[in-house]
Amino acid sequence: MKIIIKGIVIKGEMRKSYFKNIYIVILLCLAGCSQQTPEQLCETELNASTNLFQVNDFEENKFFSMIESDLPKFQEYFKEAAQLSDVDWRMIAAIGFQESQWNPEAVSAMGVQGIMMLTEDTAKDFNVTDRQDPKQNILAGSLHFSNINEQISNLGIIDERFYFTLTAYNIGFSNFRRAWKKYESQQSPEWKSFKKPLSELSGKEVYFVDLNNYPRGKQAIDFTEKVSDYYLLLRAYTCLQN
Numbered sequence: 001m002k003i004i005i006k007g008i009v010i011k012g013e014m015r016k017s018y019f020k021n022i023y024i025v026i027l028l029c030l031a032g033c034s035q036q037t038p039e040q041l042c043e044t045e046l047n048a049s050t051n052l053f054q055v056n057d058f059e060e061n062k063f064f065s066m067i068e069s070d071l072p073k074f075q076e077y078f079k080e081a082a083q084l085s086d087v088d089w090r091m092i093a094a095i096g097f098q099e100s101q102w103n104p105e106a107v108s109a110m111g112v113q114g115i116m117m118l119t120e121d122t123a124k125d126f127n128v129t130d131r132q133d134p135k136q137n138i139l140a141g142s143l144h145f146s147n148i149n150e151q152i153s154n155l156g157i158i159d160e161r162f163y164f165t166l167t168a169y170n171i172g173f174s175n176f177r178r179a180w181k182k183y184e185s186q187q188s189p190e191w192k193s194f195k196k197p198l199s200e201l202s203g204k205e206v207y208f209v210d211l212n213n214y215p216r217g218k219q220a221i222d223f224t225e226k227v228s229d230y231y232l233l234l235r236a237y238t239c240l241q242n
Contacts, residue, residue, distance in 0.1 A: 042239040052232065053225035063097065063230060067237060070102045074115065077135045081142035087149070090238060091162070092116075092142045094230035095169070098223060104134040116141025145169050155180065156189075163191040166224040167198065171216060175206040179217065195221050 055063070071093065078096070082089035093102075099117040100106035107113050111120070114137035123131050126140035149165040151173055157164050168176035182197035183189070201217030 042236070052229040054222065055226055055229040055233070059226075060233065063233060064237070066097070066102060067234070074102060074104075074134055074138065077138045078142075080135075081139045084139065085142035085146040087142050087146050088231075090234040091227075091231050092138065092145070094227045094234055095141065095145065095166070096138065097230050098227045104137065105132050113137075114141075116144075118144075148173055155184070159189070160191045163224055163228065164189070164194070166227050167220045170223040171201075171206055171220045175201070175216075178205060191224075 052060075074096070075089075075093070078089040078093045081087070081092055085092075096102055096115040100115050102115055104115050106115070106117065108117060112118060113131035115134055116137050118128065118131050118137055118140055120131075122128075122144050123140060126143055128136045128140045131137055145165065148168045149161065152161055152165045152168060164176070179194070179198045179201050182200075183194055198217045198221060199215065201215065201220075203216045206216045
């Protein structure tokens with residue numbers, strides 16, 4: 001992958017050093033650019049993308065490779081869904097990547113299907129006739145996420161809300177409430193401190209079987225933080241393309 005900024009072609013590894021190299025170029029540009037330039041607006045995005053929770057070198061390189069090879073096939077659907085659900089299309093795309101790596105034919109051992117890994121119940125809620133149809137699947141997943149986000153807001157969660165919404169999307173809102181009951185006395189909910197009660201959720205409590213002693217709550221934490229990482233990376237990538 002190569003990115004061109006004001007005629008400068010930047011190549012190299014796509015991990016943190018990659019973004020830091022671009023970041024340096026942007027800072028140099030800012031010294032001679034007027035205020036409110038596109039480069040200036042990208043500065044925060046790039047800085048955030050160098051501080052990831054969990055995504056490692058291999059995963060990041062694969063993500064960037066698939067941004068170029070696979071994302072264009074579905075980007076229009078992500079953007080259409082974003083308009084109808086009022087969710088950033090890059091967040092929807094990040095969820096889809098973590099769920100299925102943008103594979104419309106994906107099927108899990110538990111029977112969820114498609115890019116956004118919809119259950120039968122969620123598909124019915126949004127009138128999906130074919131869970132492996134990417135357009136239907138992506139729209140239903142984005143509307144489902146939007147609905148959960150509203151429910152999370154009703155709990156009084158404002159700061160860092162998308163972490164909590166991602167968690168509830170992954171394990172279901174009723175299961176999320178089981179962990180929340182252990183935590184709701186906190187006046188200022190923080191993702192970092194919420195991870196403890198969440199990590200204590202076992203498969204039995206959430207009506208799922210733990211996989212190889214991998215607690216369901218910990219699975220939800222990993223899902224949430226990886227989606228967050230992919231979202232930050234995609235925000236930085238799209239910023240540089242504009």
